[in-house]
Amino acid sequence: DIQMTQSPSSLSASVGDRVTITCRASQSISNYLSWYQQKPGKAPKLLIYGASTLQSGVPSRFSGTGSGTDFTLTISSLQPEDFATYYCQQSYTTLGYTFGQGTNLEIK
Amino acid sequence: EVQLVESGGGLVKPGGSLRLSCAASGFTFSIYSMNWVRQAPGKGLEWVSSISSSSSFIYDADSVKGRFTISRDNAKDSLYLQMNSLRAEDTAVYYCARSYCTSGSCYFDYWGQGTLVTVSS
Numbered sequence: 001d002i003q004m005t006q007s008p009s010s011l012s013a014s015v016g017d018r019v020t021i022t023c024r025a026s027q028s029i030s031n032y033l034s035w036y037q038q039k040p041g042k043a044p045k046l047l048i049y050g051a052s053t054l055q056s057g058v059p060s061r062f063s064g065t066g067s068g069t070d071f072t073l074t075i076s077s078l079q080p081e082d083f084a085t086y087y088c089q090q091s092y093t094t095l096g097y098t099f100g101q102g103t104n105l106e107i108k
Numbered sequence: 109e110v111q112l113v114e115s116g117g118g119l120v121k122p123g124g125s126l127r128l129s130c131a132a133s134g135f136t137f138s139i140y141s142m143n144w145v146r147q148a149p150g151k152g153l154e155w156v157s158s159i160s161s162s163s164s165f166i167y168d169a170d171s172v173k174g175r176f177t178i179s180r181d182n183a184k185d186s187l188y189l190q191m192n193s194l195r196a197e198d199t200a201v202y203y204c205a206r207s208y209c210t211s212g213s214c215y216f217d218y219w220g221q222g223t224l225v226t227v228s229s
Contacts, residue, residue, distance in 0.1 A: 049208070
């Protein structure tokens, strides 16, 4: 199984800050990586797929980079509505679409 | 507008069974692969099962293999998850999610609101 490890597990930041979340795969997954945002009591929302392609309707302050085993999600200037939990997910193999453990982004 | 509406959750005793449904609307259901993802209380997301558009390919997480069965009825625009031999650790919100496939891989682009399954005596 491919394991996905996110860091940090939690993060405190202020409105306007630039924030980066990292996701590492236990083996190469090419660019088959997506990022989701989840707010309390709500379903996850797809932000980025293919490691760097922004889903339609997602603000351009969100960006993704990486390939192989190391990936990052960056929010260039945090907005109040961005405080949420973020998950990465690998889709390299249909035998198991593994998620990372999540990063809880909180207001400082 | 794409909509996915889950139903069928509830309280069930360990060893019991439950069948979840997901009603799809706003898109051509029959051409999309579909998935179930769950989230235990206060925990992260866990992929459970996937089914291709024509039901030709089915993939299950090891944690549910042999106990859960994903299926679909394209005539009814519906996705199902039959859950048998339920355990306390199956307690979670269960989401159905649509697969968006591009450039050799698939991502979950639309999600339902979820249905809560509680396994407890």
